[in-house]
Amino acid sequence: MRRVLIGGRMSLLALLQVCCVAAFALLLIAAGWQDLRTMRIANGLSLAVAASFILWAGAGLLLGSVTMSQIGWSAGCAIAVFAVGALAFAVGAIGGGDVKLLTVASLFAGPTRQFDFLAVTAIVGGLLGLAILAGAPIGPSARSQSHVGALRSGLPYGPAIAAGGLWVAASLLMA
Template identity: 40%
Template sequence: MIPSLVTSLATAGFVFAMVYAGIVDLTTMRIRNGLVLALLAAYVALAPLAGFTLEEIAWSAAIAAGLLVVSFVFFARGWMGGGDAKLLAVTALWLGFDHTPAFLVYTALFGGALTLAILQLRLVVLPAFLGNRPWIAQLQSDKAGIPYGVAITIAALVVFPQTRWFAL
């Protein structure tokens, strides 16, 4: 495969998977393992074909592994969902070592804004036609968490165009 075709496939796949993850997390509060594994497999298959060096792939894998460990500590403490932890790590793998710091900053900023919006949503009484939708009712519940996959998705889509995937 020629690198431009590979990067086009990678870009389309990554964007689709991230948008799907964000929508599913918003509406179900779950991120499927299959989606995370598909992103991982796609990276493993496409990064070498796109011309990434073994060193670049290794650095990306190291930062992703480190984030996975840290985010699972957060999961164990109840600060983050397990799906969010896995999505954060695989997204960092795709973005690479050099773009992960910006991704994490954007994730924190978008996550904070999302959290404030959901907390505000929990203070208002919604019209019946909205309140009877299960996913909206779940977002309004004080017992529910925050669908942080939404913030991860938005941050990834902001940072991805600056990555090497677009420079190839």
């Protein structure tokens, strides 16, 4: 994210973009924590991430740091992630809340950070699965079942999505 300085200070629009990325990060943490505790991700969290992206993109358009083409490509990436996620949901491989959170987080990732976002998400998700198999009490079902039974009944994937999204947020703030 290119900072626009006016008289040595960050413009209000650039500050709004930073606040939107910070909100994105906090919403991801909240979604990951909620999923870890309840195996559910509230729709409101995903909607808030989408609203944060809309504000971020609008401020970027006004600043000239984001183009309509970039927003279109980000939307295209999110649609592709949703399509694959919907197929995974249809076969029971992933939850609906996970699909929604992946989709809206993909908006911030856009085409330039999409691979990193999905790679970090997959790696952290794999590590969570291995931790459950090793006996770590992760998720609400882990307390009442065997390790393999806990993994079969559901892996809370929100923390993995949050990790991938936090990678994107850090990348946006450092750009």
